[in-house]
Amino acid sequence: MRLRPVAPLIFLENKVDTSLAGVAMPKGTSLLLLMRRPATHAGAFDAPEEFRPRRWLDGATGAHEPSANLPFGSGPRICPGRSLALLEMRVALSSIFKAFDVQRVGADVVWERFSFTMEPARLRLRISARGTRGPA
Ligand code: HEM
Numbered sequence: 001m002r003l004r005p006v007a008p009l010i011f012l013e014n015k016v017d018t019s020l021a022g023v024a025m026p027k028g029t030s031l032l033l034l035m036r037r038p039a040t041h042a043g044a045f046d047a048p049e050e051f052r053p054r055r056w057l058d059g060a061t062g063a064h065e066p067s068a069n070l071p072f073g074s075g076p077r078i079c080p081g082r083s084l085a086l087l088e089m090r091v092a093l094s095s096i097f098k099a100f101d102v103q104r105v106g107a108d109v110v111w112e113r114f115s116f117t118m119e120p121a122r123l124r125l126r127i128s129a130r131g132t133r134g135p136a
Pocket of ligand 1: 006007010071072073074075076077078079080081082084085
């Protein structure tokens with residue numbers, strides 16, 4: 001959700017005249033926020049390009065600024081489906097990996113494609129039923 005957010009753009013419009021970093025933004029300005037940039041900024045996260053999920057569990061060493069990572073937006077219009085989405089991800093991933101072996105196939109460089117949400121391109125997988133099932 002930090003390195004490959006599916007919603008990397010947020011479109012906003014300010015309700016009052018304001019300014020940001022010295023740039024005037026009159027009421028009604030159309031704003032396009034690039035959410036990935038702060039989430040991968042070295043000032044916000046130690047080794048920002050590394051997939052290191054334990055940083056969220058163990059207490060991070062170095063920079064760790066959760067408010068720089070807002071994959072569901074923030075404020076009064078924060079995504080109301082956030083909890084459902086996080087639950088669905090866990091259920092989907094645990095169901096898939098419990099029942100199937102998933103392997104990368106080929107050496108294609110995987111790209112990302114923006115089509116309303118981000119999706120992988122050229123990601124080829126071989127998915128086969130697991131030989132043995134773990135405990136229920
Ligand atoms: C990985 C899954 C999802 C991501 C990354 C995501 C992300 C977002 C983001 C970034 C926004 C804009 C927030 C803002 O303007 O500050 C948003 C808005 C919204 N999302 Fe999601 N969302 C996800 C899943 C869902 C689900 C499962 C639902 C409903 C079941 C949902 C319903 C909505 C609605 C209704 C809004 C508009 C809220 C408003 O404008 O007041 N989203 N979402």
